[in-house]
Amino acid sequence: MKISNSLILLFCFSLQVSQSGLAAEDYTVPRTEWGQADLQGVWNFTSNVPMQRPEHFGQRQFLTDDEITAIRIQRLELGAGAGVAPPASGIESYSRNIWVENSRFDGDVRTSHIVYPSYGRLPPPVEGIENQPGGVVEVAGQRPVRFVVGGISRDGPEDRGLSERCIVGFNAGPPFTPSLYNNNVQIIQNRDHVAILTEMIHDARIIKLDARPALDENLGLWSGDSRGHWEDDTLVVVTQNFNGMTQSFDGFGTSENKVLTERFTRIDSRTLNYEFTIDDPSTFTDKLTAIVPMTKVAGQLYEYACHEGNYGMANMLRAARRREVNEVSDRVADLFRRQ
16 A cells, blocks of 8 residues: 555654653653753754744644644655755745754744744834844944844944854854754853853853852843752753843844843753743833753864954955055056056
8 A cells, every 4th residue: 555755754753742752751850960950961952943933823832733744745845854844034045055954843843932922923122122133233322233143344343243253143142042053052060050152153151050149230241141040950040231232132122131031951861941031121011932942962062263353353454454555556556547
């Protein structure tokens, strides 16, 4: 008897979901020598699920089996493999590039990473806050700061984008939001600290687990000041003291008054549930919460050789000055030719 590809795929997916559910129910979280849940290792947060839910899904949080099967068949027809979802960003031509990471279906597939508000989209911004993805943010009379992407054709090195200047990467966090590539972090623990090393920009965030006092509110950092504690087997990290020179989230506001709460929970041998909540009353009229699963990677991080003050900026400025000199020389030569 001939069985259709769609039925085979649906059966495989159902088996995968049932096995994943059993593993989660029977799973015992490993522990460090200090008795804490062991979250150590390299984790990947690649995802093809959109951050904001397409409006036609309404309040629905998960795709149906039929929708998942249809996507799998679509990927097979495109030659991309049954286990890979189509790109949520809509950049189909770029998504076929070898550098782009794609995630596989495993268990329930969400319609969006944002789970609160319940409609799966950003809460309304406060009055006067404009949506400026990659735009310019005026900061207290200082020179404008171009956050993360962009910065092309600006007036000087101070105005180049933060990712160009290797200060903050577009998915380096916090919080961690899936992007096209380099969606990897490494977690290292000891009794009193947790270190999270990001692949993008290759930056390490040191999270203190003791009860030392928080930083003075006048001290602002690019990635904020993170303090952590354990709630059963969940690592809870609260970050504040952002410097206000980055946008709050997804192009809105600035981070100056943002409080970020992250929750890391290991739910099976290869899955870490990452949840973050942004509370920024100067930017949004309500909180927002998103869930991004992380998958264990049997590998290691390699240095992403990007740091503030590296050769790239100096070479760009040197080339620009040389071009200016050449333009002047050409004008002078042309003037002599005319005489």
